[in-house]
Amino acid sequence: MKNTAKNSKLDISYKPIGQFEETRFEKIHNVIFEDSNEASIVVAHEIAALIKKRQGQKRNCVLGLATGSSPIRVYEELVRMHKEEGLSFRNVVTFNLDEYLPMEPNNIQSYFYFMHEHLFNHVDIPEKNIHIPDGTVSNEETTAYCLSYDRKIKEFGGLDFQLLGIGRTGHVGFNEPGSHFNSGTRVITLDHITRVDAAPSFLGIANVPRKAITMGIATVRKAKRIVLLGWGENKAGIIKKTIEGDISSHVPATYLQEHDNCTFVLDTGAGSQLTRNKTPWLVDACEWTEDLKAKAMVWLCENTGKTILSLTDKDYNDNGMADLLALDDSYDLNIEMFNKLQHTITGWPGGKPNADDTHRPERATPAKKRVIIFSPHPDDDVISMGGTFDRLVEQGHDVHIVYQTSGNIAVSDTDARKYAEIAMQISPSDQAKNIIKSIADKNETRIDAPEVRNLKGKIRRGESYAATRYMGLDDKNVHFLDLPFYETGTIKKKNLSEDDITIVVDIIKQIKPHQIYAAGDLADPHGTHKVCLDAVFAACEELKSESFMKDCWVWLYRGAWHEWDINEIEMAVPMSPGQVLKKRYAIFCHQTQKDGVMFQGDDSREFWMRAEERNRDTANKYKAMGLSSYAAMEAFVRHKFN
Template sequence: MSTLLEKTAKDISYKPVGQFEETRFEKIHNVIFEDSNEGSIQVAREISDLIRKKQALGENCVLGLATGSSPIKVYEELVRMHREEGLSFSNVITFNLDEYLPMDKSNMQSYYYFMHEHLFNHIDIPAESINIPDGSLPQEEVVDFCLAYEKKIKDNGGLDFQLLGIGRTGHIGFNEPGSHFNSGTRVITLDHITRVDAAPAFLGIDNVPRKAITMGIATVRNAKRIVLLGWGDNKAKIIKQTIEGKISSQVPATYLQEHDNVTFVLDKGAGGELTRNKTPWLVGPCEWTDSLTAKAIVWLCGKTEKSILSLTDKDYNDNGMSDLLSLEDSYDLNIKMFNKLQHTITGWPGGKPNADDTSRPERAEPAKKRIIIFSPHPDDDVISMGGTFDRLIEQGHDVHVAYQTSGNIAVSDTEALKFAEISNTITPSTESQSIIDTLLNKDENSFDVAEVRSLKGAIRRAESYAATRYLGLEDSHVHFLNLPFYETGTIKKNNLSNADIDIMADLINDIKPHQIYAAGDLADPHGTHKVCLDALFETLKRLKPEPFMKDCWLWLYRGAWHEWDINEIEMAVPMSPDQVLKKRYAIFCHQSQKDGAMFQGDDSREFWMRAEERNRNTAAKYKALGLADYAAMEAFVRYKLD
């Protein structure tokens, strides 16, 4: 069976998305899959093939393993193969990349705990074959441990296969910017961005250790085979820099360009910035679909700093688009693109009654639509589409909002303690005092008990009511789904189950909406948006036979991290300066998420600041392309339901 190792297209037995041969821009072999699940399964298959090959030869298989969110699905598939296909790990020896320092093995944030939770507890690997850096060592013993770790890898014949993820700083393992290509296993001080990315798992950056033990660059590069996993839009820029940029200690992953047996396995989001995907006309001849043409024209406007209608034949020819120009002259291309974008702009997101809707993004009829806005957390609705939310209510539609999760883990202990003390002051009770005592004596690495989670959920529920009431929505139209997958009390969530889908289906079936709005922003730092969107897709698949589904349209918004590219937008809802302020005040109702929310990702600004900037930028881009000038715009893409 062919594996990822083969680099010749005709030899590859699986089907990644689109073109996968390296271009002149690319210095590392890479393949792009539709999603991370598909890519993870193929990587797990390569690992299992290697294990079985070594077993047949009577040899040990030495694996270098990574932690973090990227390899989780790989480990799940390996566990499935062990249970269902008889894959044995009896000949496997593992060496993990890294561990926080200091970090006790029993701590749920330790990589020791992670590896046992996701892999080792579920397979037949001998305990003595598991090697993970020891974060509990006293400082004076760490150097000797690191030297011994290196020696043990060499004594076992070196790493046959090294699995990697990549951080936004370009780190592999915990080899932060500045790491030397000859570095071995050692102690390193973590970059601030790395600690920010780890903050959700530790319930705040203050709890993230500042140091770690990591295998070195040389240790990784000595592996016979390396596979790096990259998932999601938020990894796209560093993936491009690593694959197409110069080798630099400031992006340690670029050292992999010098390895002769490495593959980057990516999903469409992570590979989105590669030249062959972002600007394929710079690589070679293209099949000029409508979507690619729109993407190219918007890019060309940015490159030339011209509006759409100002583009000339020379602009197209000088920027790699002569083959597009051979199909249609610039005047016609410009007019078509201008009209396409013009028709996305509407002040009537629910459709304009008694109007010709031929060129409008939404249907005119029915004039009053039933609408559900799904919000993964109890503030994504107003952060991402607060202006549109307000407009839909003002225009008389039957609007409902459904908060898919309680959002309780995003409430700080300090905020919860404040409410518990207020409650106990007004009506003293043993329950309130118990919560107060629990919070005051809580260990920094422990997770909330059920009573504290309930209080934190109640705080977010009250804030949601404050925001929806401010926008004029009746309380009866506000739904708190509390999907079970989320209610674990930890950052790690359960897989979606029928119970989650049942809750979603009951609500949709009850309301029978003409419009559904949902979060299509998959870059949130703890993954809840993706799970909530998957839940919606599964629910709509189940409900497809229902008659009302024929008239149901799904619009996707994006959240506080990214916006749709201009060429992707299918509905742009302008906001006046007054509406921008109204949206801001609705966001302010979510007081527990102001002044230092726990899960901010790589942006330290408050969510209302990010939202306003994003909406202003969208409007500015429309203006720069030669369209109308608005204060701000919210953007949506229609997801076509099969």
Template sequence: MNTQLIKYKEAGKFEETRFEKIHNVIFDSSQEASIIVAQEIAGLIKEKQSLNTPCILGLATGSSPIKVYEELVRMHKEEGLSFANVITFNLDEYYPMDKDNIQSYFYFMHEHLFNHVDILPENINIPSGTISNEELYQYCIDYETKIKSLGGLDFQLLGIGRTGHIGFNEPGSHFNSGTRSITLDHITRVDAAPAFLGIDNVPRKAITMGVGTVRSAKRIVLLGWGISKANVLKKTIEGDITPQVPATYLQEHNNTTFVLDKGASSELTRVKTPWLVSSCKWTEALELKAVVWLSELTNKPFLKLTDKDYNDHGMSDLLAEEGTAYDLNIKMFNKLQHTITGWPGGKPNADDTNRPERSTPEKKRIIIFSPHPDDDVISMGGTFDRLVQQGHDVHIAYQTSGNIAVSDDEALKFAEISKALNPKSIEANAIISYLHKKTGNAIDSVEVRKLKGLIRRSESVGATRYLGLDDANVHFLDLPFYETGTIKKNNLSQVDIDIMCSLIEHIKPHQIYAAGDLADPHGTHKVCLDALFASLEKMKGLPYMNDCWVWLYRGAWHEWESYEIEMAVPLSPDQVLRKRHAIFYHQSQKDGVMFQGDDNREFWVRVEDRNRLTAKKYNDLGLADYAAIEAFRRYYF
């Protein structure tokens, strides 16, 4: 094992298993992992400088390498890391694509790296999205030849797409393929849609280095962040080599490391079912995870699992510790049973020993933090409704304006209504004129962003009023990190954290609910959660914070696994309908939503199906049969 692999082994959590065919390390966070990767790149640059030779880097775009580039920039500015000897080749570019377009990879690389370091402009190589179709074939050959003339890539940084693509080598790519033009897979275009404000704006073609070009690099590091990449990473690391998952070709490269965060690694056998890999140190949490897995695998409820079921599926050591399946089954049944409560704010005058929440104080001050102006009702609308009905002092805090998710057509509709009410309105006329002239992915004017934000506000207030909340308890924080007018947001700042702290200080909550959906480690939900965590860290020494419990809900895309749930709030059929009606108030997000993903169901359908599925999982495990369940996990600070 070379020195870099040893370094990763020491820094991350690494363990060879018979299931894995690619070296990989797992870090607690993408931030921590990105710093380690940046340190390797910096070390290589310095090594090449000492030899007075150029350092040839293959670079990736997308959200995965952003923190790596930030750390390299920091090292340049604070530690004197020079890029004077660095020659870069980017993996890909959309085609056609003007380099000045904010969605171009040329723009991305300069925005995140090149504009901030001392690399020579002539040493930057990025495929051109403006080359003519007639010249494209020869251009790709020349790009490939230039890489080879410099001795090949010393280091190739990669991300991975949900199709298993590396670069834009989509399923079907040949393992010896070179730089070429390619038609993008539909899933790839769906994933790119948020950046382009809709899939219709995403180019259908791209220029990409080939699999063969990537595999010729002396060293390859692939970054995998977030739960949305977990399935394809399992296929890549543990599956067979197949052109349908082009990243599996890296199994045959002798110096590749996959660097993963916890979410991205969650489907690997050694993470998901470690008892199939080696002997386990059985904690109660791991026991529950294992028994849920066994129950689902055998299609048996907890209380019907037998000693033979445990022994046949690699869990005999667990039985040896617990005694019999009978005892273990009852223990796990009770543990899951105790997560269920119809009183998310705690049940007054009740024994709360086996309940997820405290019975006192009977009336709690509660903040529900919602990253966008609809996450509250989409993700926990039934619990929100129940908290209000049960008499708690509930406050809703919308962390961002959500203006980027309002379509131009929706904004134009409201501007025209405003003009009809007041034909002389200068602002309405200016907005109408701007929207009629707007082209491509131009950044909205301040007036248009304001209108789009007001649309989201009015929808939110409609929903909260429907659920019985006083307008005075609705807070619009408009955190500054979000207000860029583009899909790319600013980094979290002290101003953002101060706004959060101010609200917490004002309300002094007994409960906080927040979105714990981390599918995208650079997405708005993650930044909003980081803002909360930073606020809690700053305020945890205050006396009233000792009485504050934090519950995390998931967004529209994923739910907590059954073994992760610490509070399960069942919903009656009537409450499911009330939740649906609250979601309907968010009309700008209901039909033709801009960031639909690859799930064509509307948000309300998607979330109802998810809540029903959670209830079904509980029932299949042997617990009561509910219409729907909303799930939460406690965060300890």
């Protein structure tokens, strides 16, 4: 069935960007918002409107609910509306999509726990109206139990609204690749990628269950209305496959193409790979801004395998860019783009003294700058910009490394116990003894005791000093903020608070920097980078009237997960083979993060390997464009405040 949801309502007063227009590429209605917060509020208001409508009809409102990070902000807004606007959930009946198996309800990783923590404990929904798959059901009872779960949904008249997330395998609920479109609620074996994505919450993949109970594709598709949430660049690839690809059991979410009232609600990152956003010149006539011209010409070089200066009129015409030639001829376009890329390359990230800086990415004055490198975790500095860090120190700038969080949850219990046992051998103490006992007695329903978290934080702090000393930085220029939002002992963090922002404000006021480097790598799978960047932006906004901020430039780097596209890069810092090795050894100083790191993501390589390949790839892309050849490059984008 052709998707006919083009005019589905998602019509609160917020204005989505990139409104859906049916193209030959897209098969599912979708809207794209600037950020997930705005999008989540819109979805929450649609759910609230449906609840109120059913109340007016004196009917139950039957909701299918999802877990994971994607719907959290939706639930927060629903809770706010309940507390501040009187939205009642007395007529709401809920059915959750899935649950791990086996899983006790009181386990902090259970979806039972998740739903009560984020929604049910804060609204007036009757307990009898809450239905979450039972993670304690025995093997012998699962078939009957799953059939009864579907039957119960049917008894309530079916799902009025189904909220979904999407996994990187294309799963909805836990319907992994290979799921049949007629599948009902059942037990399923989890895909390895799904378990990898869940590993941070479980503090390691070894702790992630291998099975789950999930609503089936057929159960989901029977919902009268479906809204799927997609946030971040790490979901962009699977979103493109789902919206533009053929229906296939290999990507179960594609079955939603046949639903007649389904909307994908995306942020700009998740929607970035859709054809109308990635290569809009293949869809329709374009307004050729400077940014779009750069994006198109880089794509054209990659698509044709040619350098910039060798592109011809025919290359432009054959690849959907004939209207660009109407503005200028290929020779002038090529020269302009070549010069633009060439001017991003500099071996002087702090600016080259006594040089004409007209076409350089950084200012020549002052010759010696005060620099803050904000590092969300205690190793992002060397992983993401170790070569640039080295250059800045080597060239005499006053460099300060500011670690925003303790990074304590990334230290394994094994490593923490090893350090505590060493401490006991050197100088026996009750404190070390208690830490060892706390770790030994820890079970899956507990988080680390404060003294264990403190030790783990100190371990990471010691590793950070080892790395910064190796890079030639004085200890007095190393700062640890230990922002409060992070200190929960679990992967789930608190929301950014004024206390966090004030701490960042204070360090910026203390140093009065000419340059700030901050992590713009929002593909970080557990979200710490985004919160840390938000803290930096909020602090800069608060300080914008300060005279020193008028001379402060903010540069964004990316880390172990993604790199800036070539057309986005505004400063590219080359690295010699020797600097590549120096960066590697600095990363090695973070020993607890080297072998079997807890938050690996979907990439089995160690972080130093990822960083080197990313930096080498960036250099190779510049070379493929016809520019100079380097061993490696680190890339930055300048953030300009309004």
